Amino acid sequence: MTPVDREVIKEYLGDNTTEVKGSITTAKQEILARVKEAADAGVSSGGVQTFTANGTFTVPAGVTKILATACAGGQGGDYSSSSGSYYYGGKGGNGGECIIREPYTVSPGQKISITIGKGGGAGSNGIPTIIGSLVTLRGGGTVTGLVGAGVGGKGGFYYRDSSSNRGAEYGLDGARGNGGTVADRSVRSSPNGGGGGGSYGCGGNGADSSVNATTPGYGGGGGGGGYYDTIPSAGGDGIVIIEW
Template sequence: MGKMIISETGGAGAGSEECTATRAELLKGYTAITNDSDDEMVEGTLELTGDAADSQVLAGKSYYNTNPKNKRAGSMVNQGAVNQTLNAGGSYTIPAGYHNGSGKVIANSLASQTGGTASAGHILSGQTAWVNGSKITGTLTIQSVASFSLAQYATQQIIASWALPSVGPWSGIRVMCKQGSYPAHAGDGTLFYEGAGTWASKQLAEGIWYFRSWNYITTNFGRNYGGYVQGSINNTAITGTQTFTSSGIFTVPAKVYAVNVFLVGGGAAGGYGDRSGNFEAGSGGGGGYTATHWNIPVTPGQTISVSIGAGGSLNTNGYPNNGGNTTFGSYSVAGGTTYRNGGSGGGRGTYRKAGYPGGDGGSDGGNGGRADSNYGLGQHTTTRAFGEPNGTLYAGGGGGGGNGSEGVSYRGVGGSGGGGNGRDGWNAGSAGAANTGGGGGGGWCGWSDENGIRGSSGGSGICIVRWGY
């Protein structure tokens, strides 16, 4: 727009009637006679008030903003028609610029994104899944075990066994137990077993125990449990003892699967006194050896042979024999020997001329016979039943024989645990006590008849079987 110039002719100026522009069509800041100015000079009211930026005007196009003398060029990118496809969960950033309105963003079909082969029977009951574009509610249930049984060992050991389901799904089984009531859920009570096996055992306290077992499957979303099966058992202390003083058969009681056995061999006979040469009295026989065998596996109703070792006897000439072995099935322990060795060693006999006393029998306590010049060798472990401090003491060594010189008694005394006393001119000797494995006392070396110098027989052995301890 420019200034309006009115030419004058013949001294007469143009008037408003000859003008076509109005005041509103004249730029503000400029004056002129307009169609609506009544032949007067007036200032225009027209203004440029644009606020567009170059980036808001399409590239290749020009425009005026607020300054009619400043022609501007647009820079907006012409994107034309933009098309895009998206999967569920995908996103697309719309680029800046001009769009002609024909572009599209299209979502791919759900079926193309949820391809699968699962049916309702493959999906856990109560769970849902999209398969080939359709939402499916599962009907599959976790099968419980086919059977569940409980039994008891002798030592309060409970065995649970079960048959796993023939159809899935399942990853394992969880067995819980509790006293007073059944476990309320798979985390209530004492865990008895968890895994994919078919049986388990655990030692539990006395009383009634209630069991429940749940099959489960493990998924990426945690563990899912199926239904449960249950059962109860009265866990009683099954204990017992059977003592064999003679050979026989042990029959394993019902519900007994392990036994402990204490064996004592027969004690050896006491030695023969010698009246010639050195006049040495006979040594005491060694007590039978002892042994404890723990947790021997057995089954109810099984029969096991037991043989009790005989005490060592005297042959026709009065010479001594060793004690016999005691056995329980394939387990065995030896008898004592006439060399004074055994569970507890026998005492050494005296010499008549030198006046040495006969040796006492083996130890009274738990260490077996001593091992010095006057005693036979013991086993150097306790000879008490089952090795217990208060157990009955067995396998005492026999006392050595003495003499009757000048009316003095020098015979040895048998060891505690059944050892027999030695013989001398004033006191009769004694055999090892029956079923103790005690060694027999030694003979003396006096002037009397042949029988006076004989030793005494050893004591027979013993076998003690017990369970539930």
């Protein structure tokens, strides 16, 4: 819907309220009311632009508000470790900070730089995603309590005393994506890696003796944790989706 379309709809509904109510069903009235509400708010389904790499968003003519969905890069999963008879699976990485359809005021023709945060490598934090001067989203693992970011699951723990053993954990869900899983959560003699935390996208799955940790795609999920002798996965790269 273009700005001109919105103005036409507003004018028509304002001048023909009685006629409209008398000639269409309640369902159609509700649809028109919602369209008018969107027109008044200055936001509509005029277009969508997705960024998976750095770029620039130019605000279209007549647009004064945008909706941004975005996330930063996810944290990479941790390596496993051992000390004497103690064996620890790697923790899954945390998801990157995430927002879903947050509104921002803009100006027609304004150019907004987009920086996509990369997922952190194994054992490393994610990189921030930056949308001009509107918002900076922090990478997974940089601080605790990131908005929309799931925390990675703990890795499994094994010691000769089996009563102390612990199975690996799933990652927690993010704003939209699920936490990563682990192949086997049972308490046994295997220090499996934990699942990565979710963000806009899902977290990676943890490794065990027969399955490698999986790397998330775009969407800022945390990487899967490593098993005793396998490498954990990197975190997922960020993404930016702008609607107007």
